Amino acid sequence: MTRIHVPFLTRLVMWLRLFAVQGSWNYEILLGNGIGFCAEPALRLLPGGRGGDQYRRALARQSRYFNAHPYLASVAVGALTRAELEGVNPAKIERFRTALAGPLGSVGDRLVWSGWLPLCSLVALLAYGLGGTAGAVVALFLLTYNAGHVALRAWGLKVGFSRGTEVAKSLGSPILRRAPEWIDRAGALLAGIAVPTAVERAVGIGGEASAASIGAVLVGGVVLARIPNTSVGWRLALGILSLIVLYAVLV
Amino acid sequence: MSVLELLPIALLGAVCGLDFVSFPQAMISRPIVGATAGGAIMGSAPQGLLVGVVLELLALDTRPFGASRYPEWGTAGVTGGAVFAAVGATRPGSLAVAVFVSLVTAMLSGSSMIALRKLIGARASAVRELIDAGSERAVVGLQVFGLTADLARGFLLTLLAVALAVPLARGTVAIWGLPATFSNAAVIGLAGAVAGGSLWKFFTTGTRTGWLFLAGLVIGLGVVAVQ
Amino acid sequence: MPIVLHRIDDRLIHGQVVVGWGRPLGVGFIALVDDTVAASDWEQELYRMGVPPEMTVYFADAETAARRHAEWESDPRPGIVLTADIETMARLAERAPVAAVNLGGIHHRAGRTQRLQYVFLTPEEERGLRALAEKGVTVSAQDVPGGKPVPLADLL
Numbered sequence: 001m002t003r004i005h006v007p008f009l010t011r012l013v014m015w016l017r018l019f020a021v022q023g024s025w026n027y028e029i030l031l032g033n034g035i036g037f038c039a040e041p042a043l044r045l046l047p048g049g050r051g052g053d054q055y056r057r058a059l060a061r062q063s064r065y066f067n068a069h070p071y072l073a074s075v076a077v078g079a080l081t082r083a084e085l086e087g088v089n090p091a092k093i094e095r096f097r098t099a100l101a102g103p104l105g106s107v108g109d110r111l112v113w114s115g116w117l118p119l120c121s122l123v124a125l126l127a128y129g130l131g132g133t134a135g136a137v138v139a140l141f142l143l144t145y146n147a148g149h150v151a152l153r154a155w156g157l158k159v160g161f162s163r164g165t166e167v168a169k170s171l172g173s174p175i176l177r178r179a180p181e182w183i184d185r186a187g188a189l190l191a192g193i194a195v196p197t198a199v200e201r202a203v204g205i206g207g208e209a210s211a212a213s214i215g216a217v218l219v220g221g222v223v224l225a226r227i228p229n230t231s232v233g234w235r236l237a238l239g240i241l242s243l244i245v246l247y248a249v250l251v
Numbered sequence: 252m253s254v255l256e257l258l259p260i261a262l263l264g265a266v267c268g269l270d271f272v273s274f275p276q277a278m279i280s281r282p283i284v285g286a287t288a289g290g291a292i293m294g295s296a297p298q299g300l301l302v303g304v305v306l307e308l309l310a311l312d313t314r315p316f317g318a319s320r321y322p323e324w325g326t327a328g329v330t331g332g333a334v335f336a337a338v339g340a341t342r343p344g345s346l347a348v349a350v351f352v353s354l355v356t357a358m359l360s361g362s363s364m365i366a367l368r369k370l371i372g373a374r375a376s377a378v379r380e381l382i383d384a385g386s387e388r389a390v391v392g393l394q395v396f397g398l399t400a401d402l403a404r405g406f407l408l409t410l411l412a413v414a415l416a417v418p419l420a421r422g423t424v425a426i427w428g429l430p431a432t433f434s435n436a437a438v439i440g441l442a443g444a445v446a447g448g449s450l451w452k453f454f455t456t457g458t459r460t461g462w463l464f465l466a467g468l469v470i471g472l473g474v475v476a477v478q
Numbered sequence: 479m480p481i482v483l484h485r486i487d488d489r490l491i492h493g494q495v496v497v498g499w500g501r502p503l504g505v506g507f508i509a510l511v512d513d514t515v516a517a518s519d520w521e522q523e524l525y526r527m528g529v530p531p532e533m534t535v536y537f538a539d540a541e542t543a544a545r546r547h548a549e550w551e552s553d554p555r556p557g558i559v560l561t562a563d564i565e566t567m568a569r570l571a572e573r574a575p576v577a578a579v580n581l582g583g584i585h586h587r588a589g590r591t592q593r594l595q596y597v598f599l600t601p602e603e604e605r606g607l608r609a610l611a612e613k614g615v616t617v618s619a620q621d622v623p624g625g626k627p628v629p630l631a632d633l634l
Contacts, residue, residue, distance in 0.1 A: 019275035024397035026372035027595050028586035033375065033382065037394045040387060056385025063382050063390050065585055067489055070276055095514070099521040102492035103528030109493030110530065113314050114453070117278065121307055124283050128304050129474075134287050134296035145278050168520065171527040180530065181458075188460035191450040192467020193474065195308070199443035200475045202304050203436050213440045214475060220444025225451040228502070232624070233312035233445035234322060238354040240441055244434065245351050248344055251428035456502050 004085045006042050006161065013041045014077060018153050021073045029065040035077060036063030042081045058084045061093060068101050069108020074153045076100050078160015079167040088165065096165055107171060112152070115183035120145040122190040129197025252337070252417050259292050260333045261410035267325035268405020272315075272364065273398050282306030285328025286353070290336040298340045299332030302349050306331055308442035309354070312449035322357035323364055326405050330356045330412040338420045344427030345420070347438045352416040360408055367404050371397045481509075481547075482556045486567050487582035490515075490560055491528040491535070494582065498622040499558060500533065506555025507534040511543040511570060512562050540566050544573030564606040571615055579610060581619035581633075593633050596621050604634055 021034035039062045044050040046058060062084070068076055079100065083093050124141035132140070159170040170176075196214055203213045224233055263285070271280040279285065283303040290299015306328055313321050331353025338345040374396055375382070381389035427434070455461035482503050487495065490510055499505065508529065515521045516539040526535050538546060543559070547570070550557055561567045567579055583596045590598035597619050599607070607630055611617050617630040 019277075020273065020394060020398060022276070023273045023394045023401070024371050024375065025272060026368045026375055026397075027592070028372045028375055028598075030585070033390055033393050036382070036390045040390060051387065058385070059387065059390060060383050060385035063385075065587070067492070067585075069493070095518075095521065099515070099524045102489040102495075103524050103526075105489065105492035105494075106496040106528035109497045113493075114497055118311060118314075118450075118453075120278075121281065121283070121311060125304065125307060128283075128300065134291070134300040137300060138284050138287050141281070141283060142277070142279065149277060165520070168523040168527050172523075177527075177531050184454070184458050184460050185463055188450075188454040188458075188463035189467040189470075191454065192464045192469070193471035194467075195443055195447050195450065196468065196471040196475050197478075198304055198308065199439055200478065202301060202439045209432060209436060210475075213436045213443075214472070216440045217443035217447055220440065221447030221451060224444055224448025227448070228623075233449050234309045234354065234357075237309055237441050237445050238351070238358070241347065241351045241354065241438065244347055244429075244437055245344075245423065248347070248427050248429040248434060249423060456504070458501075 004045075004082060006045065006081070006085070010041045010045070011157065011161070014038055014081075015074075015154060015157055017041070018074050018077060018157065021077075022070045029063075030067040031070065031073060032066040033063050035066045035073065035080065036060075038073070038077045039081045039084070043084060045085060057090075061090060062097075064097075066097065066101055068104035069112060071112055071149060071152045072104040072108040072156055074156030075104055075160045075167060075171070078157040078162075079164050080160075082161055082164035086164065092165075100167070103168075103171065107176065110180040111176070111183070112149075115180045115187070116148050117145065119183050119187045119190065120148075122187060122194045125198040126190060126194035129194060129199075129201050131201065252414060257410055257414055260289060260329065260413050261406050263288055263292060264326045264329040264409020264413075265402050265406035267329050268323065268360065268408065269325070269398070269402050271323050271325040273401040280323075280325030280328070282310055282324045282328030282331065282353070285325055286332030286335075289329040289332030291332075293333045293336035295336045295340070298336045301340070301346065302331045302335045302353065303328060305346070305350050305439055305442045306353055308446035311446045321361055322354070323360035324357055326360045326409045326412065327353045327357035329409055330416060333413050334416045334420050337417045338424055341431075342424045342427070343429065343431035344424045344434050347434045348420045348423050348427075350438050350442075352412070352420060356408070356412045356416075359412075360405075363404055363408055367397075367400055370400060480551055480556075481559050483558045483580055484567065484570075484576050484578065485558060485560050485580045485582045486562070486564055486584065487560060488562045488584050490562055491525045494622050495558065495560065496529055496533070500529075502623055503556050503558075505533065505558055507536060507550075507553060507557040509536045509538060509543060509546075509550055509557060509559045511538050511540055511559060511566055513539040513566070516542070540569040541573075543570050547574035564603050564610070568606055568610055571610060571613065576615055578616040578618070581607075581617065582621055594619055594628060597633065599634075608634070 017038045022031050024033045043055050043058045046054040048054050124137050127140050128137045163170050267280045267285040286303030287299040290296050310324050331349050334352050335349035378389045454464045516537045522537050586598045589600045592598050611630050618627045620627040
């Protein structure tokens, strides 16, 4: 295997471009073009240079259909770039690309969209419930969330580069495999504390009215939990709210 | 509202809307951030935060994957926070109206995401041959096109939403016939119930963390009782 | 516990399958049916990374899958059978009892026409789906449990 060297500046540009990897998300190639866009700076290192024959073929290959979690797309960009620079045969790159997409999506969905994001959101709600100021709540949320987010993108690009087509081994690290479970547990405990405290402070009247609203929240929560589908709650809220607005205007 | 008042709000909406999917996904598009910032621009960050908390509770029920159609919270949060602060937190009904306006914006904005994706798709098809030939210009160009279109989407959407919603909200609040305590508690309670129900479902299906949620609930209710 | 879902999805194992369907259905195993993947260790290693530690993935080509189908059906855990294309599912359905097929995602490629946001089909693939339906298999498209199922008749 040839040793590849990607200059620091190139890696930095790629890492920065990764924040815009979903910039051209569409129903036909999803974030495919974004992968090409992020890999492009390193492809200039191919024999023939920028605009050369190899560069153009590699860029075209990398800009086809791709789907993954946006943060973990960094792993794909690193690994695929390395495979291109090592001159791995195109047919294998195509298969590698296909096989990489799904698992990266799955790991990212579990780790970030249904793990880290709701956890950080609950941390912010709890901070609010315990009396945090606007600045403190927002800063706490953004700093906590992005500590994970920014690190994940950087880590992904790094392991992608260092492992290339062997990247599955890094994704299989016990930390990454177990993290969703730990985040789930922390989230479950936090959810129970954060929701009533946030509701209590938001209602902000204390005494019986506060107790009544918390009670209503518990009863409503139990009822809503019986609806099997997800993502219907906010629509239901919109419906009920429309009725409240209508009633308040007409009485 | 004057154009000079609307402009910073629309710019904030553009930035938060762009963050939702395109760039940089740092979650400034979460309503707890967007609404607080929207409120701050209109003169009251704490009022923005209150709307942000209500919307954040509702947003816990939606996750940014899996569904083909989901609410876009970036522009919606900014709109809600701005409308609430503009109408005035002390007026009965202002919170309910701000949250209502915000949810409608989230829904419309969600649909605008679909239109945006179709627009980018059409553009991608138009430059397909160039991309397949490995043209750097075409690849980078498509990316820049998508980012610019998304930024414009958020800007226009927030501009329209706030421009229409503020007078509408003022009018509604002027004839609001329910006491402030009741309407606020109803809106917040509704959001809390949606969040609670959704989280309970989430922590009891496929994982065995339901008991941790219940333990948390006991602690949470204890904290509330002490406060 | 029967197999709870027979799904055609060119992404094979990804978030919609593992979290979207897997979590509410309490899925304990995924049978990934694909001739190429069944013969490739490094691809299997990658797909295995996509599932939580408590979920098992079985890899099989269409022939083996047809043989093991009954065994999967009698597994105590709910399971999902996944193929990347219509042809593999059709081959499986010829040799094993498949009552319903879920179209979860077939994406853009030259020659395919868009039918839904997540379904693009070539004329040949359309014929393949019709042939499946004629054999009594219920075919419908649905990306996630919360989404609306679209029957084949409305799709084509």
